[in-house]
Amino acid sequence: MKNLFLKTILVLVISTSFFKSQKVLIEGFIKQPTNKKINALIIVNDTINKLAKLDSLDFTRRDKIYREKEFINSNDEKGYFKILAKPTDSLFFRFGTFFHSEMHAVSDLLKMDKIVIDPKPIPCIPIKKCNQEKPIKTYAFVGKKINVYSVDTSLYCGGMLWDSKYEAVYEIDQELLGHYPSSRMTFTAYDHASMYEYNFQNYDTILLLIREYCGDLIEKDFFPVYKAVDGRWATPVDTYMEHHYQSKKLKLRNINFEKSFGFDISSDASPRYIGYKFPKEYYKIENGKAIPIMGRYVEDLVKIWKESSEKNKE
Numbered sequence: 001m002k003n004l005f006l007k008t009i010l011v012l013v014i015s016t017s018f019f020k021s022q023k024v025l026i027e028g029f030i031k032q033p034t035n036k037k038i039n040a041l042i043i044v045n046d047t048i049n050k051l052a053k054l055d056s057l058d059f060t061r062r063d064k065i066y067r068e069k070e071f072i073n074s075n076d077e078k079g080y081f082k083i084l085a086k087p088t089d090s091l092f093f094r095f096g097t098f099f100h101s102e103m104h105a106v107s108d109l110l111k112m113d114k115i116v117i118d119p120k121p122i123p124c125i126p127i128k129k130c131n132q133e134k135p136i137k138t139y140a141f142v143g144k145k146i147n148v149y150s151v152d153t154s155l156y157c158g159g160m161l162w163d164s165k166y167e168a169v170y171e172i173d174q175e176l177l178g179h180y181p182s183s184r185m186t187f188t189a190y191d192h193a194s195m196y197e198y199n200f201q202n203y204d205t206i207l208l209l210i211r212e213y214c215g216d217l218i219e220k221d222f223f224p225v226y227k228a229v230d231g232r233w234a235t236p237v238d239t240y241m242e243h244h245y246q247s248k249k250l251k252l253r254n255i256n257f258e259k260s261f262g263f264d265i266s267s268d269a270s271p272r273y274i275g276y277k278f279p280k281e282y283y284k285i286e287n288g289k290a291i292p293i294m295g296r297y298v299e300d301l302v303k304i305w306k307e308s309s310e311k312n313k314e
Contacts, residue, residue, distance in 0.1 A: 023084040026091065026106060028115025030079040038099065038119055040075050043092040044085050046103075047071040095119045097154050124157035130214035139185070139210040139217075140177035140302045142225060142233050143170030146184065148201040163190040166201065168219070170208065174233060176302045185210065187217035207235065207298050209305055223301055229256045235301060236292030237282040245304050252282075255295045262289035 030040045075081040085091060085106045093102045099119040109115050151165040166189045172180060187210055191199050200206055200222045209221040223241075225233040234255050265274055266288035278290035285291075296304070 023086055024106075024110070025082060026085055026109055026115065027080070027082045028109070028112075028117060030075045030081060030093070030095075031116055031118040032079045037077065038075075038079070038095050040081070040096075040117075040119070041092075041094040042073050042075070042081050042083050043094065044071040044083065044089050046090075046092050093117055093119075098122050098124060122155065125155050126157050128214070128216070130216070132213050135211035135213055136215075137178055137212040139180055139208070139212075140175075140305070141172045141180070141185075141208055141210075142174040142176070142205065142298055143185070143208045144173055144205050145201070145203070146171055148189075151188075161190075163192045165190055168201070173205070174298070176207075176298060177306075185217065187219055189219035205233075207233070207301055209302075221305060223298075225298055226261050227258050228297075229258060233298045234295045235298070236295040239277060239279065239282075245301075245308055250296070250300045250304055252294045252296060253300075254293060255297070257292055257295070262286075262291040264288065265290050 030038055032038055073081060073083040083091065087107050087110060089106045091104050091106060091109065093104070095101065099121055102117065102119070104117075146169040148166055148168045151167055153161040153165050167186065168189055169184060169186045171184055172182075187208075189200060196202055200208075200219065203222075203224045205225055207223040207225050208219060210217050211220050212218070223235045225235050228234045234257065236255075236257070237252060263278065265278065265285070274285070274290070278285065282292065282294040283290045284293055
């Protein structure tokens with residue numbers, strides 16, 4: 001009798017272990033909001049994050065996991081989903097930017113008569129509206145970079161902004177237009193996938209043109225600047241920008257920049273590009289460097305910028 005009891009217990013243990021090691025089909029629905037569709041990723045045991053940490057994992061194995069949906073699946077247009085998992089596994093549900101991710105034990109899901117996952121929304125950040133056409137104030141100053149960091153706009157109401165958004169802090173070195181009541185200014189800047197040389201954060205010292213709208217300081221334009229031998233700030237000729245900022249009154253000047261300054265062109269193989277970017281009337285090519293000989297002082301740049309701004313209003 002005792003042996004029979006022990007055998008029964010052993011069979012139950014083996015059966016339970018066998019059941020836990022077998023995959024079962026989990027079927028359910030992702031509840032869909034009335035105003036949009038949610039395409040969820042249903043992942044067994046957070047496999048995506050774990051794979052990302054395992055650099056040594058064979059690529060063939062990784063591709064197989066993604067291709068054959070071994071640990072990952074998604075819902076259809078009606079929200080229906082199905083996935084194979086063990087009763088001891090957990091399912092991770094990822095719903096995208098505007099909803100909290102969720103984790104559910106498969107053992108809990110199996111107890112439900114009908115599996116319905118209702119995603120919990122993350123409140124979006126409202127975009128500040130400003131109908132002010134004319135700026136409250138305009139500032140122009142030579143600023144030295146202290147800090148520039150990217151702003152995450154993924155949770156903005158209406159979706160991510162087309163432009164990259166930055167918050168920047170600059171030390172004011174020389175004021176040229178308007179007076180700011182601090183030696184440092186924090187402002188917002190936007191950039192629409194500019195080339196490296198036209199992204200303000202890639203320079204340590206720049207001439208900044210800032211306007212204040214609805215209490216916010218917004219960067220409107222900038223020019224990289226360098227020291228001339230007379231101690232003044234100036235910018236060399238940029239052939240592209242010269243098409244946008246021209247003046248009949250304020251012509252280009254001969255400027256002696258500090259001797260150490262020049263653009264490295266040793267890696268630029270195209271003479272045509274060098275000829276366009278650094279024309280001989282504005283630059284001297286010497287020892288793999290384009291040394292500027294013409295340019296504008298920052299005082300003239302501000303006057304030209306104001307002149308250009310006035311023309312655009314017409």
